[in-house]
Amino acid sequence: MLDATPKEIKVRSSGGLINPAKTCQPIGAMYAALGIHKCLPHSHGSQGCCSYHRMHLTRHFRDPIMASTSSFTEGSSVFGGAANLKTAIKNVFTIYNPDIIAVHTTCLTETIGDDLPTIIKSAEIPEGKLVIHANTPSYQGSHITGFSNMVKGAISYLAESTMPVKKDQVNIIPGFVNPGDMREIKRIAKIMGAKFILFPDTTGVVDSPMTGKFEMYPKGGTTIAEIKDTGNSKLTLALGRFASSDGAELLEKKCKVPALALKTPIGVKATDEFVMALRRFAVREVPYELEEERGQLVDIMTDTHFHFHGKKVALFGDPDILTGLTEFVLSLGMVPVHILTGTPGGAIGSGMGSFEEDIQEMLTNAGVTANVKGNGDLFTLHQWIKNDPVDLLIGTTYGKYIARAEDIPFVRVGFPVLDRSVHSYFPIVGYRGAMRLIEMISNALLDRQDRDAADEDFELVM
Amino acid sequence: MDTAQAIKERELFIATKGKQKTSLKCDADSIAGCVSQRACVYCGARVVLNPITDAVHLVHGPIGCASYTWDIRGSLSSGSELYRNSFSTDLKEHDVIFGGEPKLKRAIDELVEKYQPKLIFVYSTCIVGVIGDDLEAVCKQAAAKYNIEVIPVQSSGFIGNKSAGYRAACDAIMRVVTPRKRLSRKVNSLNYLGDFNLAGEAWIIRSYLEEVGIDVNAVFTGDSSYDTLKQATAASLNIIQCAGSMNYLAKKLQEEYSIPYIQVSFLGLEDTAISLRRIAEFFGDAEIIAKTEALIERELASTRPVIDRYKGMFSGKKAAVYVGGGFKAISLIKQFREIGIDVVMVGTQTGRPEEYDTIHDLADEGTVILDDANPSELERFMTQQGAHLLVGGVKERPLAYKLGIAFIDHNHDRKHPLSGFVGAINFAKEVHSTLCSPVWDYMYDFGGDLNGTIAKV
Numbered sequence: 001m002l003d004a005t006p007k008e009i010k011v012r013s014s015g016g017l018i019n020p021a022k023t024c025q026p027i028g029a030m031y032a033a034l035g036i037h038k039c040l041p042h043s044h045g046s047q048g049c050c051s052y053h054r055m056h057l058t059r060h061f062r063d064p065i066m067a068s069t070s071s072f073t074e075g076s077s078v079f080g081g082a083a084n085l086k087t088a089i090k091n092v093f094t095i096y097n098p099d100i101i102a103v104h105t106t107c108l109t110e111t112i113g114d115d116l117p118t119i120i121k122s123a124e125i126p127e128g129k130l131v132i133h134a135n136t137p138s139y140q141g142s143h144i145t146g147f148s149n150m151v152k153g154a155i156s157y158l159a160e161s162t163m164p165v166k167k168d169q170v171n172i173i174p175g176f177v178n179p180g181d182m183r184e185i186k187r188i189a190k191i192m193g194a195k196f197i198l199f200p201d202t203t204g205v206v207d208s209p210m211t212g213k214f215e216m217y218p219k220g221g222t223t224i225a226e227i228k229d230t231g232n233s234k235l236t237l238a239l240g241r242f243a244s245s246d247g248a249e250l251l252e253k254k255c256k257v258p259a260l261a262l263k264t265p266i267g268v269k270a271t272d273e274f275v276m277a278l279r280r281f282a283v284r285e286v287p288y289e290l291e292e293e294r295g296q297l298v299d300i301m302t303d304t305h306f307h308f309h310g311k312k313v314a315l316f317g318d319p320d321i322l323t324g325l326t327e328f329v330l331s332l333g334m335v336p337v338h339i340l341t342g343t344p345g346g347a348i349g350s351g352m353g354s355f356e357e358d359i360q361e362m363l364t365n366a367g368v369t370a371n372v373k374g375n376g377d378l379f380t381l382h383q384w385i386k387n388d389p390v391d392l393l394i395g396t397t398y399g400k401y402i403a404r405a406e407d408i409p410f411v412r413v414g415f416p417v418l419d420r421s422v423h424s425y426f427p428i429v430g431y432r433g434a435m436r437l438i439e440m441i442s443n444a445l446l447d448r449q450d451r452d453a454a455d456e457d458f459e460l461v462m
Numbered sequence: 463m464d465t466a467q468a469i470k471e472r473e474l475f476i477a478t479k480g481k482q483k484t485s486l487k488c489d490a491d492s493i494a495g496c497v498s499q500r501a502c503v504y505c506g507a508r509v510v511l512n513p514i515t516d517a518v519h520l521v522h523g524p525i526g527c528a529s530y531t532w533d534i535r536g537s538l539s540s541g542s543e544l545y546r547n548s549f550s551t552d553l554k555e556h557d558v559i560f561g562g563e564p565k566l567k568r569a570i571d572e573l574v575e576k577y578q579p580k581l582i583f584v585y586s587t588c589i590v591g592v593i594g595d596d597l598e599a600v601c602k603q604a605a606a607k608y609n610i611e612v613i614p615v616q617s618s619g620f621i622g623n624k625s626a627g628y629r630a631a632c633d634a635i636m637r638v639v640t641p642r643k644r645l646s647r648k649v650n651s652l653n654y655l656g657d658f659n660l661a662g663e664a665w666i667i668r669s670y671l672e673e674v675g676i677d678v679n680a681v682f683t684g685d686s687s688y689d690t691l692k693q694a695t696a697a698s699l700n701i702i703q704c705a706g707s708m709n710y711l712a713k714k715l716q717e718e719y720s721i722p723y724i725q726v727s728f729l730g731l732e733d734t735a736i737s738l739r740r741i742a743e744f745f746g747d748a749e750i751i752a753k754t755e756a757l758i759e760r761e762l763a764s765t766r767p768v769i770d771r772y773k774g775m776f777s778g779k780k781a782a783v784y785v786g787g788g789f790k791a792i793s794l795i796k797q798f799r800e801i802g803i804d805v806v807m808v809g810t811q812t813g814r815p816e817e818y819d820t821i822h823d824l825a826d827e828g829t830v831i832l833d834d835a836n837p838s839e840l841e842r843f844m845t846q847q848g849a850h851l852l853v854g855g856v857k858e859r860p861l862a863y864k865l866g867i868a869f870i871d872h873n874h875d876r877k878h879p880l881s882g883f884v885g886a887i888n889f890a891k892e893v894h895s896t897l898c899s900p901v902w903d904y905m906y907d908f909g910g911d912l913n914g915t916i917a918k919v
Binding site (some may be wrong): 333 | 499521549553557578591856861
């Protein structure tokens, strides 16, 4: 399918994209809102947006994804969407009865300039119910920015500092990761004995069990009370700067909860940092249970390192995931030669820094040089690979075209994964997640070696 | 909560056969705040045009619209794979403020240089409709510059629903098919409208028609290309499978090129046979008619016993249908009858009044008929009506599964052709594989009972 991709790289100056490595803000906002218990995400825009986001999330999670829409018409675009949104809020509470509606905007409503706070203030909201919002213009940032903005939105509406002394609890913002990852983050925090609030928390929402009933609002999600209480915590751990830092910083500003930005805990080093942060917070030794897991992981790394050493790898996906993955593949002795995200450096006004700088620093420390790009597309990645071939490709489902065209083993990690199942139930974070990543990577490499081996080279033990 | 009562406005969109004679409200805008299963104008336009394989499909707007429609249609190509890429102008804040035309021009320049297409579609999205980029002018200029066709598609999301997108796509197709000079008519040659070659379905129908001596001139739009579309006006008949998307085009082609059209359906044995006969009768050629009868006889002889065997396994099973267009719903009711399954709920996203009338006439007493349903309504009626199986699209699948209801994708994600005689068998096989899967036996709780059956542990 990608046979037409030329090897010769010419500067592209149009700013247009060929085969994007990102999608738009609202879907990230919708995903974050699903991490609030009894919340109905609401898309303020045309019907198509809501439909696409639900479809895309449904394909990735294979679970029903509920969200409502303002169903824009030509009239609402000319006269403004205030009437639509007010009607929508009224209808949603009447029909679907959520505890909270999380409204996000779209490029359309941002451009016509709908003033959400004013509209929400003048909407009919039943006693005890809540409406929050986030501005998520699709022409800025990416789905990761949208996730971050909705986290910020919820904190700005809900978080309160109500106590003179902070509680002995830590907020954890997990970033745009699968429920399997969120479960693992919670498990580690529990083992560390920390009292914590994970927000957003999509476990039990997008990985809900079969019950024979359709639950509009499954059991999972961070409760409104918990989100309010984040303002009383002693510390916020933001896992992944792109998706989580802004929310943590807002909590610091609004409720004086100190923020600590960490990498998404992928691989030994980043997981160690997460565990150490919890240890300092909970003031206790790391329990043997975790020591053992860590030891097992390192044991596996030593058992298998010769499979990986010097193997060239191309990575693409979301920035927070890539930061962790790059560090991890370096720790296995692999050589990341192409690293690309579709997300631009940072949304306007956010202090999240530069993806390219972060990655380059890691590479420099490891003595590796690589192509690194933010705001890139998969056409660019494909051209890089054509010019400097790799042994392995790691990324989202969209990588399968390149993997096929260049005949490269391929490991699916990140969002979205549309053509495989079960991936969202198991973690890539924590020591266990790292073991899973090693299993996936070595299966991909060794299956290929077996497939390609001549009869005389085909071996039982590898 | 009783949804239909909770929201009065929705009542007019729901009917029960036998209970009331008033016609169903449809073809209206969705109510703000509903969890609608519908999509937008852009979506309608994109799904119709996307299978044109050697075109560059350039989405002019912020990234989302291009990302979500990247290679999701499952339309197969026998030639170019260009349509499977995702091209976007990725509009940013600066473009929204100062206008996106310069960026669009540059993007077209780059794509022409890279891929040398003969045809480019430029899709308008919500933003473009609001900021007022003059797509027509930019496309005209680019077309003149490169001597290719660059066609704007007026598909801003908010100007209507998916049906408006179908019309926008048909308008764009009309511009492609317009020949430089009028083509002479080919004998025994037809265009096949409203098949997108999902899982190779258009190829199946083509093989039937070719066998009986009828040439398939162009398919709209499954596995079509710039060159085949340019020849479209040489056909002497248009047959339409998906009416929702293509009726408008068929009418236009009749008005401007005097090509008559007939509605066909290749879903199910009965409809496939009827459709082939109607096509043969249209041409009136004795040899074509004889060959058609021979083909039907041969195919029925081999497929009927298979269908009957499945029919025996499905007795007492009930199905619910929720699909995009009305015509597909009508065919599905008939096809389910062929395999001995009663349809107890029928709904569509964008069915037209006359289609709902047909559905009403065709349906059994007590069947619930509904337009633009939301998930709660689907749940309520499927449960109330005791459906064992739902036919729908991506978003309906996990909903059905959560209720312990079997599911068949009759939309973009289908992997087996469901058209023609072979498609009828595939359909029965798929029904069997989901309805009779052992997984449903595990739907019980420890000591409990989720499905009205006795727990097995």
